[in-house]
Amino acid sequence: ILNVEQSPQSLHVQEGDSTNFTCSFPSSNFYALHWYRWETAKSPEALFVMTLNGDEKKKGRISATLNTKEGYSYLYIKGSQPEDSATYLCAFNTGGFKTIFGAGTRLFVKA
Amino acid sequence: NAGVTQTPKFQVLKTGQSMTLQCAQDMNHNSMYWYRQDPGMGLRLIYYSASEGTTDKGEVPNGYNVSRLNKREFSLRLESAAPSQTSVYFCASSGIGQMETQYFGPGTRLLVL
Numbered sequence: 001i002l003n004v005e006q007s008p009q010s011l012h013v014q015e016g017d018s019t020n021f022t023c024s025f026p027s028s029n030f031y032a033l034h035w036y037r038w039e040t041a042k043s044p045e046a047l048f049v050m051t052l053n054g055d056e057k058k059k060g061r062i063s064a065t066l067n068t069k070e071g072y073s074y075l076y077i078k079g080s081q082p083e084d085s086a087t088y089l090c091a092f093n094t095g096g097f098k099t100i101f102g103a104g105t106r107l108f109v110k111a
Numbered sequence: 112n113a114g115v116t117q118t119p120k121f122q123v124l125k126t127g128q129s130m131t132l133q134c135a136q137d138m139n140h141n142s143m144y145w146y147r148q149d150p151g152m153g154l155r156l157i158y159y160s161a162s163e164g165t166t167d168k169g170e171v172p173n174g175y176n177v178s179r180l181n182k183r184e185f186s187l188r189l190e191s192a193a194p195s196q197t198s199v200y201f202c203a204s205s206g207i208g209q210m211e212t213q214y215f216g217p218g219t220r221l222l223v224l
Contacts (some may be wrong), residue, residue, distance in 0.1 A: 004153065031210060043216060044213075044215045046212040051210060091153075097144075098159070098169060100153070103151060
């Protein structure tokens with residue numbers, strides 16, 4: 001059974017702090033890794049999709065890296081703001097239509 | 112452009128009752144999905160439809176059926192609801208290509224008593 005693990009489960013930071021989370025996935029049969037941002041009472045929204053070992057993606061203050069050989073991805077948020085408070089999901093795809101989601105890291109940013 | 116829409120937003124059922132959750136997308140996407148989301152767990156795939164006319168089981172298909180009515184619509188049916196099916200259900204769609212980003216609907220919160 002393929003498993004995607006995210007850590008930490010939750011994180012409380014102060015406004016202005018930089019933070020990062022980890023997504024671990026099976027290193028075999030890798031096809032794509034997605035990051036989604038999920039605000040309370042809304043739907044998950046895509047942040048990044050990465051396919052190549054060493055990929056780095058950036059959107060504003062948020063960036064992500066990918067290591068397919070060791071099976072992990074990091075998501076970084078620089079200078080966290082209260083509006084960054086959300087659950088961040090990673091999702092692993094082996095090339096079929098089935099995507100395996102992690103349980104998410106819930107970020108709370110205090111003003 | 113509404114994206115992915117789901118109805119109803121919230122439903123309460125008694126054990127044994129049946130219901131259909133509706134999903135529609137206006138992005139001309141080929142693939143559609145149904146997930147359930149339970150506390151402490153990731154989104155789990157119930158069924159998916161890679162393209163119009165096809166449906167396949169996901170990780171947790173037992174107790175559910177689906178219909179890909181046309182390219183836009185993908186419905187999820189609970190024939191005889193059980194308390195274990197209390198969950199939040201999300202529909203999603205994506206374009207051609209298995210690495211495509213999925214676009215999610217707002218979710219249906221289902222409570223089975």
